[in-house]
Amino acid sequence: MLTEQERAEIEVHAACYLHRRAAGPEALKVVQAHRGWVSDEALADVAEALGVTATELESLATAYTMIFRRPVGRHVILLCDSVSCWVMGYERLVEHLRSRWGVALGETTADERLTLLPAACLGACDRAPALMIDGVLYGDLTVEKLDRILEGLK
Amino acid sequence: MERPLTEHIRAEGEPPTLAEYERTGGYAALRQAVGKMTPPEVRAAVAESGLRGRGGAGFPTGKKWGFVPTGPGESRPKYLVVNGDEMEPGTFKDRRLLEGDPHGLIESTIIAAYAIEAEVAYIFVRWDYQTAAARLGRALAEARAAGYVGRKVAGSDYGLEIYFHVSAGRYMCGEEEGLLNALEGKRPTPRAKPPHPPVVGLWGKPTIVDNVETMAWVRHIVGRGPAWFRGLGRGAEGGTKLYGASGHVRRPGLWELPMGTTAREIIEEHAGGMRDGWSLRGFLPGGASTDFLTAVHLDAAMDFGSLEQAGSRLGTGAIVVLDDRTCPVGFVANLTAFFARESCGWCTPCRDGLPWMARTLRAIEEGRGEAGDLALLEEQTKFLAPGNTFCALAPGAMEPLTSALRLFREDFERHVAEGRCRYGRAGE
Ligand SMILES: Cc1cc2nc3c(=O)[nH]c(=O)nc-3n(C[C@H](O)[C@H](O)[C@H](O)COP(=O)(O)O)c2cc1C
Ligand code: SF4
Numbered sequence: 401m402l403t404e405q406e407r408a409e410i411e412v413h414a415a416c417y418l419h420r421r422a423a424g425p426e427a428l429k430v431v432q433a434h435r436g437w438v439s440d441e442a443l444a445d446v447a448e449a450l451g452v453t454a455t456e457l458e459s460l461a462t463a464y465t466m467i468f469r470r471p472v473g474r475h476v477i478l479l480c481d482s483v484s485c486w487v488m489g490y491e492r493l494v495e496h497l498r499s500r501w502g503v504a505l506g507e508t509t510a511d512e513r514l515t516l517l518p519a520a521c522l523g524a525c526d527r528a529p530a531l532m533i534d535g536v537l538y539g540d541l542t543v544e545k546l547d548r549i550l551e552g553l554k
Numbered sequence: 555m556e557r558p559l560t561e562h563i564r565a566e567g568e569p570p571t572l573a574e575y576e577r578t579g580g581y582a583a584l585r586q587a588v589g590k591m592t593p594p595e596v597r598a599a600v601a602e603s604g605l606r607g608r609g610g611a612g613f614p615t616g617k618k619w620g621f622v623p624t625g626p627g628e629s630r631p632k633y634l635v636v637n638g639d640e641m642e643p644g645t646f647k648d649r650r651l652l653e654g655d656p657h658g659l660i661e662s663t664i665i666a667a668y669a670i671e672a673e674v675a676y677i678f679v680r681w682d683y684q685t686a687a688a689r690l691g692r693a694l695a696e697a698r699a700a701g702y703v704g705r706k707v708a709g710s711d712y713g714l715e716i717y718f719h720v721s722a723g724r725y726m727c728g729e730e731e732g733l734l735n736a737l738e739g740k741r742p743t744p745r746a747k748p749p750h751p752p753v754v755g756l757w758g759k760p761t762i763v764d765n766v767e768t769m770a771w772v773r774h775i776v777g778r779g780p781a782w783f784r785g786l787g788r789g790a791e792g793g794t795k796l797y798g799a800s801g802h803v804r805r806p807g808l809w810e811l812p813m814g815t816t817a818r819e820i821i822e823e824h825a826g827g828m829r830d831g832w833s834l835r836g837f838l839p840g841g842a843s844t845d846f847l848t849a850v851h852l853d854a855a856m857d858f859g860s861l862e863q864a865g866s867r868l869g870t871g872a873i874v875v876l877d878d879r880t881c882p883v884g885f886v887a888n889l890t891a892f893f894a895r896e897s898c899g900w901c902t903p904c905r906d907g908l909p910w911m912a913r914t915l916r917a918i919e920e921g922r923g924e925a926g927d928l929a930l931l932e933e934q935t936k937f938l939a940p941g942n943t944f945c946a947l948a949p950g951a952m953e954p955l956t957s958a959l960r961l962f963r964e965d966f967e968r969h970v971a972e973g974r975c976r977y978g979r980a981g982e
């Protein structure tokens with residue numbers, strides 16, 4: 401069941417398009433913002449609210465990178481693996497995240513604290529290597545800087 | 555030197571509020587356009603300026619606008635879409651404009667919508683640009699409250715609604731038709747064309763899609779005239795350009811410079827040259843989808859015509875430097891892996907070809923390459939050449955690869971022959 405709040409937010413988006421169905425990606429983001437990810441049940445509820453089939457909505461969920469169809473940790477790290485960050489040594493960060501923080505690309509730690517996902521160029525190539533945590537951008541990263549950031553998270 | 559696009563952008567902190575923006579002449583061009591000019595006059599000014607698209611392809615903006623059916627009795631509503639998806643690796647220019655000058659973009663968007671007689675505009679921003687999204691949202695609310703957006707734009711009879719869409723994330727959302735599909739709530743795949751979007755676009759209606767940096771020019775061209783715009787460039791192409799540089803240069807960054815500034819000036823003066831201990835081996839002049847150039851091309855003017863002559867493209871104007879300590883095979887393997895992951899799967903050569911190429915390049919890089927791999931790769935690049943796919947993602951992916959296979963041939967051959975990479979890990 402969608403909450404009243406979720407329904408209201410979805411309706412705000414639906415009003416921005418010619419057809420309700422166009423709000424599919426936005427509606428999935430709404431649910432995800434409240435629940436962290438989009439379960440099968442939530443997907444079906446959103447489909448009903450927009451008047452589309454769950455299969456149609458699933459085809460969106462699998463096309464868009466920022467829709468999570470599996471639970472994620474309390475903090476989601478999007479690590480840029482595109483070219484400028486590669487040149488500037490992002491692979492060192494991947495290795496460090498695995499050895500020191502116990503999280504590999506595409507995985508969530510057992511304590512559900514961190515999820516690490518590879519990301520396309522974050523548009524911060526002048527501050528490479530770069531990553532985002534919970535929507536906040538960090539650049540010019542070194543392993544020391546990364547440790548300080550992660551230690552500051554709950 | 556004039557820097558119209560970035561002049562009022564602050565290095566830190568919040569962008570100008572509506573009041574601050576108006577104090578520096580903001581929304582004057584809008585009042586002039588809707589109050590004193592007809593839509594054809596605005597279109598003529600943009601066409602006369604010679605402005606070319608800053609989103610990568612360089613198509614003349616005025617010409618594109620000219621494809622839109624206009625006048626009474628035409629199919630309505632019409633749409634204007636601002637493309638702020640910016641996911642081309644190496645590129646970070648639209649971010650600056652979106653975060654630093656939201657009112658400038660909104661004013662230009664309103665004028666452009668007026669010019670093509672659109673009643674609805676969408677500003678499309680990638681998911682990761684959260685700061686930009688928040689600032690644009692605030693600026694849009696201010697503009698609406700001040701009567702610049704809504705049923706009577708600046709007191710005129712022209713009505714415009716502007717909506718704001720934050721992407722759910724995918725490189726293909728930046729592709730013109732992928733973007734339209736994304737706005738319609740579909741997967742971001744291209745469409746069969748013709749008809750092209752200016753005639754049949756969003757929900758089947760005439761639609762113009764322009765890049766953020768392109769759009770940002772509209773208010774300046776209307777306010778100060780096409781001749782002024784043309785005079786800003788060094789050579790035949792007008793305006794300034796947001797040029798970027800990343801890689802092992804001393805000061806990676808973004809600069810607004812006259813169109814046609816040379817790569818040498820950007821890399822050596824603005825970016826401070828290469829870091830000590832690193833030297834330049836080659837560079838992508840305009841993001842991930844452009845052909846490599848080398849030191850012999852440093853004096854080429856960074857404009858559309860000159861870079862085409864040099865065998866590459868201006869693309870997004872974002873220079874990515876390849877240095878002598880970084881493996882060119884690894885560099886191209888990284889690019890190809892990006893394109894393979896972002897392929898929308900619509901066309902077979904791209905969907906199946908790119909992952910194979912990415913794997914083969916990775917194998918060569920790791921010393922597992924085989925004798926025939928390079929010839930096979932070269933053959934594959936032809937299947938992904940322009941004309942074989944629905945969109946420019948795959949042909950774009952072939953530009954750095956084809957040029958690398960030619961320019962850095964000995965590196966590829968040595969990887970295969972020696973079964974190892976001689977370079978250290980990137981960045982070290
Ligand atoms: C795969 C792909 C991704 C693209 N991404 C963007 C983008 O993020 N932003 C953009 O402005 N143009 C992008 N483009 C180019 C658009 O298709 C289109 O040409 C452009 O938005 C038109 O605007 P302009 O004429 O102002 O350059 C992309 C093209 C392709 C093939
Ligand atoms: S070239 Fe690739 S990304 Fe473009 S439409 Fe074809 S499969 Fe999709």
Ligand code: FES
Nearest residue numbers: 480485522524525
């Ligand atoms: S390549 Fe990493 S932010 Fe652009």
